[in-house]
Amino acid sequence: MNSLAHAVEMKDIVIRFPGVLANDHVSLTLRKGEIHALLGENGAGKSTLMNALAGLYKPVSGTTKVNGELVNFNSPRDAIAKGIGMVHQHFMLVPTHTVTENILLGMDEPRFFMNLKKFNKKILELEEQYGLSVDPEAKIWQLPVGAQQRVEILKTLYRGAEILIMDEPTAVLAPQEIDDLMATMRSMADQGKSIIFITHKLHEVIAVADRVTVLRKGKVTAQGEKIHGMTKRNLAQLMVGRDVVFNVVKEDREAGEVVLDIKDIHAENNKGLQALRGISLEVRSGEILGIAGVGGNGQSELAEVITGLRECEGQIEINGEEISNKPPIKAINQGVSHIPEDRTTVGSAPSLSITENAIMKGYCQEPIGNGWSINFTRAGEHAQDLKEKYNILAPNVRTPAGKLSGGNLQKLILAREISCTPNLIVAMQPTRGLDVGAIEAIRSLLLEQRQSGTAILLISEELDELLSLSDRIAVISDGKIMGTVIAEDADINEIGLMMTGSSGERE
Amino acid sequence: MAIRLKVEKRVDVPRWLPLATSIGSVVLAFIIGGIIFKIVGGKPFVAARFFYQAVFGNWAVFSDTMVKATPLILIGIACAIAFKMRLWNIGAEGQFYAGAFGASIVVLIPIIPLDSPKVLVIGLMMLMGMIFGAIWGFIPGYLKAKYKVNEIITTLMLNYIIINWNNFWIFDKWSDRGFQMTATFDRVAWLPRLADYAKQFKAFSGVTLHLGVLFGIAAAILVWWIFRYSRWGYEIKLIGDNPEAARYAGINISKNIILVMAFSGALAGLAGMSEISGVVHRLQESISPGYGFTGIIVAWLAKLNPFAIIPVSVLFAGLIVAGRELQPAGLSFLLQGIILFMLISSDVLLRYKIHILPTDEETA
Numbered sequence: 015m016n017s018l019a020h021a022v023e024m025k026d027i028v029i030r031f032p033g034v035l036a037n038d039h040v041s042l043t044l045r046k047g048e049i050h051a052l053l054g055e056n057g058a059g060k061s062t063l064m065n066a067l068a069g070l071y072k073p074v075s076g077t078t079k080v081n082g083e084l085v086n087f088n089s090p091r092d093a094i095a096k097g098i099g100m101v102h103q104h105f106m107l108v109p110t111h112t113v114t115e116n117i118l119l120g121m122d123e124p125r126f127f128m129n130l131k132k133f134n135k136k137i138l139e140l141e142e143q144y145g146l147s148v149d150p151e152a153k154i155w156q157l158p159v160g161a162q163q164r165v166e167i168l169k170t171l172y173r174g175a176e177i178l179i180m181d182e183p184t185a186v187l188a189p190q191e192i193d194d195l196m197a198t199m200r201s202m203a204d205q206g207k208s209i210i211f212i213t214h215k216l217h218e219v220i221a222v223a224d225r226v227t228v229l230r231k232g233k234v235t236a237q238g239e240k241i242h243g244m245t246k247r248n249l250a251q252l253m254v255g256r257d258v259v260f261n262v263v264k265e266d267r268e269a270g271e272v273v274l275d276i277k278d279i280h281a282e283n284n285k286g287l288q289a290l291r292g293i294s295l296e297v298r299s300g301e302i303l304g305i306a307g308v309g310g311n312g313q314s315e316l317a318e319v320i321t322g323l324r325e326c327e328g329q330i331e332i333n334g335e336e337i338s339n340k341p342p343i344k345a346i347n348q349g350v351s352h353i354p355e356d357r358t359t360v361g362s363a364p365s366l367s368i369t370e371n372a373i374m375k376g377y378c379q380e381p382i383g384n385g386w387s388i389n390f391t392r393a394g395e396h397a398q399d400l401k402e403k404y405n406i407l408a409p410n411v412r413t414p415a416g417k418l419s420g421g422n423l424q425k426l427i428l429a430r431e432i433s434c435t436p437n438l439i440v441a442m443q444p445t446r447g448l449d450v451g452a453i454e455a456i457r458s459l460l461l462e463q464r465q466s467g468t469a470i471l472l473i474s475e476e477l478d479e480l481l482s483l484s485d486r487i488a489v490i491s492d493g494k495i496m497g498t499v500i501a502e503d504a505d506i507n508e509i510g511l512m513m514t515g516s517s518g519e520r521e
Numbered sequence: 522m523a524i525r526l527k528v529e530k531r532v533d534v535p536r537w538l539p540l541a542t543s544i545g546s547v548v549l550a551f552i553i554g555g556i557i558f559k560i561v562g563g564k565p566f567v568a569a570r571f572f573y574q575a576v577f578g579n580w581a582v583f584s585d586t587m588v589k590a591t592p593l594i595l596i597g598i599a600c601a602i603a604f605k606m607r608l609w610n611i612g613a614e615g616q617f618y619a620g621a622f623g624a625s626i627v628v629l630i631p632i633i634p635l636d637s638p639k640v641l642v643i644g645l646m647m648l649m650g651m652i653f654g655a656i657w658g659f660i661p662g663y664l665k666a667k668y669k670v671n672e673i674i675t676t677l678m679l680n681y682i683i684i685n686w687n688n689f690w691i692f693d694k695w696s697d698r699g700f701q702m703t704a705t706f707d708r709v710a711w712l713p714r715l716a717d718y719a720k721q722f723k724a725f726s727g728v729t730l731h732l733g734v735l736f737g738i739a740a741a742i743l744v745w746w747i748f749r750y751s752r753w754g755y756e757i758k759l760i761g762d763n764p765e766a767a768r769y770a771g772i773n774i775s776k777n778i779i780l781v782m783a784f785s786g787a788l789a790g791l792a793g794m795s796e797i798s799g800v801v802h803r804l805q806e807s808i809s810p811g812y813g814f815t816g817i818i819v820a821w822l823a824k825l826n827p828f829a830i831i832p833v834s835v836l837f838a839g840l841i842v843a844g845r846e847l848q849p850a851g852l853s854f855l856l857q858g859i860i861l862f863m864l865i866s867s868d869v870l871l872r873y874k875i876h877i878l879p880t881d882e883e884t885a
Contacts, residue, residue, distance in 0.1 A: 031530075323769065343771030352769065360769050363762040370755065374770040377755055387750045 019082025021046045021177050021208035022067065022098075027076035029062050036062040037073070038232040042210075044177065049199055049209045051223035051241070053216075055253055055421075055449035058229040060212045064179045067210075068100040069093035080177070099170025100179040103186070105162050109155040113137070113148055117169050140171055145201050160191035167198070178202065179210045184218055185446075188309045189475065196222045214253070214449045216246040228252040250450050264461055269485065270299035271333075273438050273469035274320070279328035279338075281315050289315040290326065291493040297438065297469040302460070304484030304501065305473040307513055312493040313473045314355055317442045320471070321345050321352040332438060346375060349437035353427060353444050357420065361427045364416030368408055369397040371415040372430050400429040405455070421452035428456055438469045445479060457483060477506065489513055527876040534871055539824060542870050546863035547836065553863075554856045568852070575846040576839035584715065584730040588800060589838035590831075592617065592809070594737030595792035596816030597823060597830040598744050603785040605748065605825055606761040610782060612661060612676025613789040614813020615683045616654040620790025621797045622687055623653025625703065625804040628710045629695050635707045642709050646794055647736075654790015655783040657683060662782025666775035672782070680813070691804055702805030712799035733795030737834075740788055741827040748827070757781060789813065810841070822864050836860075 022044040029037040036059045044050050054060045065071045067078065069087035078085050080096045087093045090100075107116050114133050134150040141147055146164045154162060163183060170178055180199075184192045199222055203209055211223060219226055220241060226249070228236040236252045274297040283289035289312045297303045307313060318324035322342035330338040332348040345352075354360040362371050373393045377383050382393045397411040404425045408418055415423060424444070431439060441460065445453040460483060464470055474480050480487050481501055488498040489512035496512035499505075555565035577583050596613045603610035624646040627633060633645050661675035688701070697704040712731040719726035747754040760767040760774055768774055792812065801808055815837055823829035837857070844853030 321769070322771075341771070341773065342768060343773070346771045354769060359763070360765045363759050363766045365762050366758060370758070373755075374759065374766065377752060377770075383752060386752055388752055388755055390750065 019079070020044060021081060022210075023077075023079040023082075024063070024067065025077045025079075027063060027066060027078070028074045029059075029066060029071055030074050031062075035232050037066070039076070040229065040232070040234050041237060042227050042234075043238055044208050044210055045225075046208050047203055047206050048224040049203050049211055049222055050238070051219040051226040052210055052212045052229065053214060053219055053226055053249060053253055054229035055214060055451055058253075058449075059232040060229055061181055063229070064100065064181060064210065064212060067093065068098060068179060094173055094175070097174060097176035098179065099173060099175030099177070101163070101166045101170060101181065101183060103181045103183075105166055107154045107162060107165060110153060112151050112153055113157075113165050113168075114150045116154060116165055117172050121173075137168060137172070140168060144171065144205070145198055158191075159186050160188065160194065163187070163191075163195070164198070171202075176206070177208045177210070179212070181212045182214075183211070184213060184215060190308075192218070216249045216253075216450075219249060220244065220246065253450055264483065265465060267300050267465060269301035270467060272296050273299050273333060274471065275329075275331040275334075276320070277329040279316075279319060279326050279330065281319050281324055281326035283312075283315055289493050290319065292328075293490075293493070293495055295471075295488060295495065297471050299437070299469050300464055300467045301486070302464050302470040302472050302484045304480035304487040305471065305490055306477060306480050306487050306509055307475070307490035309475050311490050313490060314442065315493075316490070317352065317355070317440050317471075317473060320438075320440050321350055349435070351375070351431035351434065351436035351439045353431055353439065353441040355442040355446075357423050357427055358416075362415045362423060365414050367397075368401065368406070368411045368413055368415055368418070368426060369394050371426060372397040372400055372411075375430055376434050396433075400426070400433060404429040404459075421448045424448060424452065424456065428459060432459060432463060436463075436468055438471065439463060440471045440473070442473045443475065444472070445474075445476070477509065481506075525878050527878055529874040529876070531872060531874050539871060540829075542867040543822075543824075543829075543864060546867045547860055550856060550859040550863045553859050554852070557855065558852065571846065572839075572843050575843045580724065581727050581729075582842070584728045586835060586838045586842050587730050587734055589841050590834040591731075591733045591737050591799070592792040592796050592812045593816055593819050593834035593837055594734075594831055595740055595795065596789050596812055597819035597834055598737075598740045598827050599785040599788035599792070600817050600820035601823070601825040601827060601830060602744055602747070602757070602788075603781055604761075604820055606757045606777065606781050608662075608665075608778060608781055608785075609673045610658065610661075610676050610785050611673060611817060612657065612679050612813070613785070613792075613816050614809060614811065615676070615680035616657040616786040616789035617793040617796070617809055617813050618680075618683045618687055619657035619786070620650035620654035620793030621804060621808055622683070622690075622793075623649040623651075623790060624794035624797050625706075628706045629703060629804070635709055637709070639709050643712065643798065646710060646798055647791065650790045650794025650797075651787040652790070654793065655787040657790070658782040658784070658786020659779060662779040665782075666778040687804065688806060691806060695804065697803075703803045706798075706802050710798055711802055712795065714799070729800075731795070731799030733792075733799040736791055736795055738831070740791070741831055744827040753777075753780075789816075818861065822861070 020043050022042070024040065024042045026039045026041060027037050028039060040059065040063055042063065052060050052064070062071065066073050069090040069092050080098065085096055108119065114130055114137055117137060118133060137150045146168060148157065148161045148164045154165065163186070183195060187195060199209055199211065213219060223241050225238050225240055226236065227234060227238055228249070230253060274295070276293060276295045279290050279293045280288065281290040293316065295303065305313060305316065315324055319326040319338065320330060322337065322340055322345040325339055328338060329336065332345070332350060335348055337345050337348055358364065369390070373382055373396065377388055382389055382396060394411055400406065401408065401411055406422050406425050406429065408422060415426065418426065428444065444460065445456050448456065457479070460470060460472065472480065472483060481504060484501040486498055487501050487504060487509065489496045489509055491513060499509065555569065558565045558568055575582060576586050596617060599613050599616070600610060627642065627646045627649050628635065633642055635642070657679060661672045661679060664670035664675055665672045691703055692701050695703040712733055714731045715725040715728040748758070756767065756772050756777055759770060760772060760777055764774060796808055797804060819830055819833050819837055823833045840853045840857050
């Protein structure tokens with residue numbers, strides 16, 4: 015083995031899917047002991063390229079060298095044998111088994127007698143080496159997402175991976191967990207592991223990576239550039255190929271009548287614990303009220319009680335009409351649109367067509383709903399309109415929603431929720447996991463709605479987003495509103511303090 | 522020259538493909554069945570002719586096949602609508618018996634004077650059959666909607682309850698001279714058969730096909746319309762695909778669980794009524810050779826498409842009819858098994874595109 019060789023050298027890789035050239039002569043060089051960011055919009059071909067490196071796809075042409083040796087993987091097993099491990103975005107763990115059992119799954123050792131004690135110790139040693147703390151005897155379902163991800167990383171390390179591919183590892187994590195992950199990545203790189211870090215979050219690239227390769231529509235636009243001295247703006251340009259306006263223009267607008275009026279709401283979460291402890295809020299027409307806070311402090315529950323998906327105590331009025339503890343249809347009829355946190359499990363039906371997904375909220379109303387029947391010709395036209403107006407990329411409106419990329423699915427949901435001219439939009443993390451182009455489009459759409467007089471409750475964990483879109487920002491912590499500030503003259507430190515649970519001053 | 526298979530995921534499924542693979546699978550199953558028949562020492566072509574004769578040979582035997590297909594069509598459709606919503610109604614057998622009981626009591630109590638016009642008697646029997654079937658579907662539906670009781674268990678258990686309930690009446694209360702069956706119904710309660718018109722049309726003599734087959738066709742059209750154009754059908758599909766999304770869209774899931782189970786039960790109940798009134802003409806033991814379970818297979822093989830259920834039912838009815846004639850009798854079960862196997866594996870072709878390439882082709 016040539017010790018001077020690069021960890022991975024992929025050259026002129028071509029991968030084709032029906033109708034798409036996913037990778038068009040892509041080259042990538044990973045040096046030993048570096049963190050190499052692979053950046054690109056959704057559908058740019060990042061995951062495809064990495065799946066090829068991990069042995070899941072076979073390129074049509076091109077060569078791959080690992081540690082200077084030409085390889086030709088037929089299965090993930092071949093890739094693992096060469097020391098390549100992939101940490102997938104969606105975890106592949108058995109929820110009812112312990113951490114150790116999950117790590118040992120599929121290994122040759124132990125053979126028959128499960129001497130788990132011995133292996134627990136081995137795993138603890140591995141954890142110590144890389145600063146990954148998780149209880150080896152805990153069952154997976156008991157662990158928070160961040161810890162589950164650490165188990166996935168341990169799994170690849172245990173299998174002797176020298177080259178780690180991490181597919182959007184931060185997409186599922188809370189802010190502090192992201193910091194922990196980055197520290198781990200650093201420590202692994204310092205100990206000689208080579209890491210490919212797939213992401214589309216620019217600040218993460220700048221924070222942790224040594225070099226970056228940027229893909230756009232299957233082609234390389236920057237190959238192995240040094241991060242040092244790069245700005246977010248440089249990277250964004252390489253990703254989307256045009257100058258992105260990050261600060262969307264927000265026009266001045268007087269807020270109108272109170273649309274949403276919440277008084278002293280209490281609610282429980284799925285585990286039966288108090289999630290909302292006496293929340294009161296007001297959102298006026300033409301106003302965006304941002305809800306800032308660390309994930310899991312009652313945001314999801316707040317969105318759910320307003321849209322009728324969760325029971326609560328207290329009072330929720332839309333335009334003076336009480337809607338708390340009524341079935342969801344009541345809120346829908348009062349003109350409440352909901353952009354749910356989870357696009358795939360709540361916001362859409364994966365095997366139904368784009369058309370059928372586009373009419374989910376309006377199928378009872380004329381002209382699409384027609385008494386007992388649905389006019390599917392009209393519905394198809396409506397979907398076609400939305401597809402064109404919101405630039406949803408798909409072969410046609412009969413395509414199943416499950417085949418859309420994350421960004422396009424989010425555009426479809428947004429298009430559906432906006433097209434019914436709502437009084438109130440409850441938007442939960444509307445840009446999470448999207449690429450720069452889609453984020454910009456979605457933020458502009460929300461501002462357009464504000465301009466046309468819709469009241470918007472924007473729940474987000476991204477402070478940048480809240481500051482640039484909201485009129486007022488309320489900070490939530492442990493199910494309580496810690497304070498509300500005017501977005502224009504908000505002090506980030508003050509918001510940060512309130513997010514950690516200290517009371518701020520009310521406006 | 523060696524060849525190489527290249528497998529690709531399909532993005533779009535052409536419309537003709539599901540039908541083509543289904544027909545292809547059945548043809549292939551018959552070929553394989555023939556080969557096996559040959560191996561065990563039979564004469565496949567003779568057997569095939571015999572099979573054809575026994576199922577489609579003349580109007581009389583074809584009508585026999587259609588008579589067997591009738592309950593399968595109705596039950597297949599009953600299952601399809603429940604399965605579309607991912608409600609695992611495996612109680613069609615019980616709902617069939619409930620329908621048969623409901624239809625019978627019209628005559629046995631009697632609820633309506635037996636000198637009433639035939640239209641009234643038959644109409645009331647249909648209504649009672651559907652109501653009783655619907656009740657037998659409503660119970661597990663209600664339990665699932667209100668208390669989240671697993672419908673697989675309840676529908677299965679209710680099968681045994683209703684079969685024994687029937688037995689109680691035919692063994693005891695309404696037993697005909699001690700036999701475990703009731704007396705033959707008055708003619709007024711018989712569904713019209715083609716044979717009834719033998720006087721006018723010679724060709725109909727001995728043709729047992731009864732009006733029930735039209736119930737099946739009507740049900741297919743109705744359910745096709747529901748799936749394709751109705752609001753209810755859309756709600757059913759949405760709940761089936763993603764209940765969370767359906768709730769989010771404001772759909773009342775509990776109400777739909779109850780409605781769909783009752784509707785499914787009503788169709789299976791109608792099948793029971795049609796069998797009682799069109800074929801056996803009395804209430805007795807074992808009126809079903811497992812129609813309620815075969816109907817589940819029929820619904821799946823037809824991919825829950827109401828129109829596809831009709832030919833699939835005829836095919837399975839043919840296998841039932843031929844099974845009586847062919848020796849060894851197991852052959853018909855063997856064929857059923859192979860057909861099922863072929864159809865299920867042919868699904869791969871719908872999900873993947875398979876290219877056959879010569880190995881020496883340059884792929885650059």
